[in-house]
Amino acid sequence: MHELVAAPLGARRLVLRQGSGKALVLPAARFEELRTSAPETVPTWLADAARAQWNVDLTGRHVNEVLLLREAGPYEFSRATWELNLGCDYDCVMCYLGEKRFEGLDMNGKRKLLAVLRDAGVIWLQMTGGEPLIDPDFPEAYRLAYEMGMQLEVLSNGSRLYKDHILNLLRTYPPTRLTVSMYGSTADTYDAVTRNRGAFARFSRGLRRAIDAGLNLDLSLIVVRANAHELDDMRAWARSLGLKFREYANISPTIHGGAEPLPSQSPQFLTNREPFTGCPAGRTFFHADPFGRASICKVGRDPNIDLITEGVDGLVRLGSIAESLMLRTGGCSGCTLSGTCRVCRPMAKVFQAAKAPLQNYCQHGER
Template sequence: MRELVATPFGEHRLVLRRGSPKAVQLPHAKFAELYALSSVPGWLVAAAAAQWQMDLSGRALDDVLLLREPGPYAFSRATWEINLGCDYDCEMCYLGEKRFEGLDMDGKRTLLTVMRDAGVIWLQITGGEPLIDPDFPESYRLANELGMQVEILSNGSQLRRDRVLDVLRAYPPTKLTLSVYGATADTYDAVTRRRGGFDRFRAGVHRAIDAGLNLDLSLIIVRTNAHEADAMRAWARELGLRSREYANISPTIEGGAETLPSQAPQYLTNREPFTGCPAGVTFFHADPFGRVSICKVGREPNIDLTAEGVPGLARLGRIAESLMLRTGGCSGCKLSATCRVCRPMARVFQAAEAPLVNYCQHGMR
């Protein structure tokens, strides 16, 4: 397995190491030089030793480094819902019915290859719960072999299984982010509505730590577990892992408001004023069927990437512009310059007929 990837990134040229968030930036001339070399040049030996403590001296370049071509557009990041199915049934889940369906393995191969050809460097694989998909190991291995740096969002329930942990050891993810739903079995199992979930999760976390994977934790705070927020924070510190907190719950992707009562009002946070984002410009989202949208919130309109290929992505910029217009209940709002909610998210709340207090500054007055 080639551990390094050399890739264009906009106007920059980078060397990345699988499983590492660090990078080496190259002058364009050095990047171009790599096409003509057969062995690792001295300057790359020195850079890899300084950045990653790797010894590449005397190695054949093709054994060490994958050289990627630039994509035709500016897309460098993507997220992929490999499947919406999940082994949990959390009360606050924005995925609603969580149907287990999507592309077969041939379709997954096509989708990942098109992503590579589009220039995607950083790929986040999510779900549903991605690790329960029977095609996850092969899909994850292929994404790495195509030269993508892969991050995984997971509930961690499957990390105790060798079929999952073995492929993660062989191809370490750039980051593995695990959701935490409680600090005790009673609370965790109540949030996930799965008996034994807490024990499976903790076993998986410790196996992942022992495997040396780069972990961080997302502390999901809702009414049912809010009394254990301090205990969840303490557990993250005890493990020596980075953690972030999420308490702002959104409606389901079908526009349902049934998730909103799970919010813990005392933990809701004010986002920064929304001034734009890279959705549909340098970033895109793919659902389990290979339908690409600007993000996981603004799912319509979308593009069938497996059918249209890379040229289909040319339309995403125009779609992004149309979705960012303030329309409907937000048109003419005098607070729009300081609004903390993007338009696709506001549309989701409006479709769910959610109370303004859930998403609008007017509702906070």
């Protein structure tokens, strides 16, 4: 198995180590040297850099044994998210997925999709769901993505992290980041938010085992009406574990524009987002759903491109799709505040479809 991955990123040339957020930026000449010296031993400059950056000793080893060389994709895509499925072992009150059906590609389809992501030039891949760790294909799909040289982030509720086969997989093929959601600091609250008895016990056990395994872990503190009283305790717990954490308190409608999650919004934690100034969706980033359909992001899902039938070439249309989805239309057309709007147009559309209160997403609601 390779130790390092060399990959082109636009005009830059990077050397990465999977499981690490650090990178080496190479001059073009050095990158070409690696491309043409596969049978030779690791050059001194790379061995020295790898030792300094990752404390890895590559001295005297063959390049083709320790380095996976990635080819550039035909477009500029370097990042993607992939929902392995929409099924979940939780039924959280604020879930944006709506009906959580466990369906999607079989393992053969997942292999095809991963090959398309690799050939598109995706370097950073976020694997999510639903809950990705409950998918029986997760171990094989994760390992294959790793072998293809992708830097992997896994988004999970942590309910399966206590299982030996999951921990052994992540220890052997370490993710660049494992982000775990936290829904409370006590069993009563956590189980109520997830609507799953025993969820807190499984989460707590898995969290401790993941820390003990040395995984690169951080937490997402999800704040809703039912657990807002425990937020200080959730923060204290995260700090006591020595983990980085982020807080998410603004609750969105479902991806289909359903209003079901909105009553879980904790009013005192409804925060003003920063003005939306654009994003790389559909340009250097895209989202793939459980059926292998590519869209600009998790929210702007239509129109989409069937990557299983169209392959990499279909991605050429994502830029124009992104432009069309970002146009201010409907109730936002001609808005005098659109220059400082705090949500993108696809997000505004799902709020409008859900008939959400304006204060949840629009500055007009503040007047």
